[in-house]
Amino acid sequence: MIRRIPQQPRDRGIPDATVARLPLYLRALNGLAERAVATVSSEDLAVAAGVNSAKLRKDLSHLGSYGTRGVGYDVQYLIYQISRELGLTQDWAVAIVGVGNLGRALANYGGFVSRGFRVAGLLDADPEVVGDHIAGLVVEHSDELESVIAKRGVSIVVIATPATAAQAVCDRVIASGVTSILNFAPVVLTVPAGVDVRKVDLSIELQILAFHEQRKVNGGPVMGEEWAGEVS
């Protein structure tokens, strides 16, 4: 789902699979920090994050040697290093386009603010919704998209519009210079090289669960059922 920019050869080459797990480690570490744990072994942290300890160590080794042999990792120091690597030591302005049920949930989601993401704008095309106060912000009209992005230094845009509006919003957002997009609309967005799109589709996860559930129940798809439609 990520199109890597070819001209920039990832300087220290952290594998995508590792990057995807760093937030997981970060959350586990924050949990430990809250309980005032000073150091943690790769084994314990791996359990807390739900991964294999060898994998954890290899992942962390991509960031540098931040552990102490015989002891483990300093929790605070590791939190800082992972945060820095992920770019969470700086403040990111995020705009959410589409303030339906999902957009509202996202605007109110505490997990953003606590990790350096600041919701700097809420936009919707529906005049009914424009003007509403949500999570301390006033919903603005989609027409303001470009100016909101420019004026508030938005660098990441969340698209939570209906599927039909998503590509148009995406195009405008990219034209405004944004190169990181989180897409909740159930469409494949077409973007130029250099733009990162991550997609979250709630129903896909359920479909994957249904697949496994079916296997448990039936030991596979129902074979007796026959195709009732017409074929060519």
Place this chain on the structure above:
Amino acid sequence: MIRRIPQQPRDRGIPDATVARLPLYLRALNGLAERAVATVSSEDLAVAAGVNSAKLRKDLSHLGSYGTRGVGYDVQYLIYQISRELGLTQDWAVAIVGVGNLGRALANYGGFVSRGFRVAGLLDADPEVVGDHIAGLVVEHSDELESVIAKRGVSIVVIATPATAAQAVCDRVIASGVTSILNFAPVVLTVPAGVDVRKVDLSIELQILAFHEQRKVNGGPVMGEEWAGEVS
């Protein structure tokens, strides 16, 4: 994130990576079907789904030989086959636990119903919320969890509670015989073998975007900044 059940050697062994893409193909096919397209080549379908055509063909070959050489795939037939493989030809009763902003958004999300998922129950621990009408359902108290699961044949549970409540809900749900859980709470759930948990964490996706965004801007993490905390 999925713990595969070891005793059941996936009968026709469809790779996890393939299963994760089938919903994507299904959506692309539904789009084509709406536009009354009768057949589609692997190349065209691949573009619509945003993947490589060789990968698409290999994925579909795991389901069987449903294409016609020189022509392509019959859209309706392929929709049926993928749906059957994913278990979407049957009706799945889903319960959503935790009716906050996210739970509400999920209850109202159209993508579920249209794919054979029926929201059969909404539960929350907050007496303020119990009794609310959402998406045609009345929110029930979490105490009813076990009876709702049993009486309405719920086989998939969505956890959208605060992090602190998630594990307890999870345990009760599993005790009621459910083995498929979709978790939105930002915690690693501990479950026995044979239970599938899929996790969606909205802030993780943003963190991954921030990582790539930072690389674009700075060419890597800010190196001048030094660690200000105390170590050991």
Place this chain on the structure above:
DNA sequence: TCGACTTTGTGCATCACTTCACAAAGGCAC
């Protein structure tokens, strides 16, 4: 200071997924 013990960091083998490239299969025109 030393030796026992713990835990990291990593080379290596393995496994899974991706991509290429092409033979086999079918449709279609004549």
Place this chain on the structure above:
DNA sequence: GTGCCTTTGTGAAGTGATGCACAAAGTCGA
């Protein structure tokens, strides 16, 4: 029919992630 053209399905090579197993490096008690 026959031969050309298109597109599938798949062996095989390539790429990347995983997990084992252990040497290296450090702590800590005596």
